[in-house]
Amino acid sequence: MKLEYRKAGRRFPGQIVFQNLDLEIEAGSHWAILGANGSGKSTFLKTAFGALSLSEGSLQHSIDGQTVDMQSAALNIAYAAPYFELIEELTVLEFLKTAQGFRTFKNQLGPQDIVQKAMLEEAAKRKIRFLSSGMKQRLKLCLALFSEAKLIILDEPTSNLDRAGVQWFRDLLENEIEDRSLLIGTNYNEDEGFLCDQHLRVTDYQ
């Protein structure tokens, strides 16, 4: 999936997060969205998957050279982020079965396979609200990376992961991103953005 921002900007009352952004995110490219806390990484990423609209300018998504509207684009975008809520009252397996009803996993993987990939075998029948924050994070990352989406957006992907978890994430990303587009919002570029050869600092556009 390709994204083209033209003269794009996003404001909140009394605050310009970014403006005058001209940016082409080519299909299959890997971008790290860098910056300190509050610099606008999440705001930018939310515009990419349609959770926030632009205040000015335009954003066009295209798939295989064909422009698609935001609704069709959203069906081809998967994201994992601190503000992406899991359904806490379901068990891990129940949640994955529900998720599969909305969107099939890639390579014909099933809920039980995802449990294994997320290293949650022992917790499969536990309610999500009783998982540790690192376990929830592994589940979110697997949901995104084992989707069939053409654009993967990961906001702070290693938050709540311990050192072993960070290594697990790096291996997962390396194996599963394939030729898909990738946007990562990160304070820890070495751990999280290691696959990204393109960088955006939102503060360069304030």
Ligand SMILES: Nc1ncnc2c1ncn2[C@@H]1O[C@H](COP(=O)(O)OP(=O)(O)OP(=O)(O)O)[C@@H](O)[C@H]1O
């Ligand atoms: N819905 C909102 N309404 C008003 N202001 C907002 C809203 N969302 C974000 N902001 C403001 O926009 C700025 C950028 O926030 P954002 O969450 O994008 O930063 P970030 O770089 O992702 O930060 P962090 O690394 O702490 O997650 C901040 O000043 C924040 O307070």
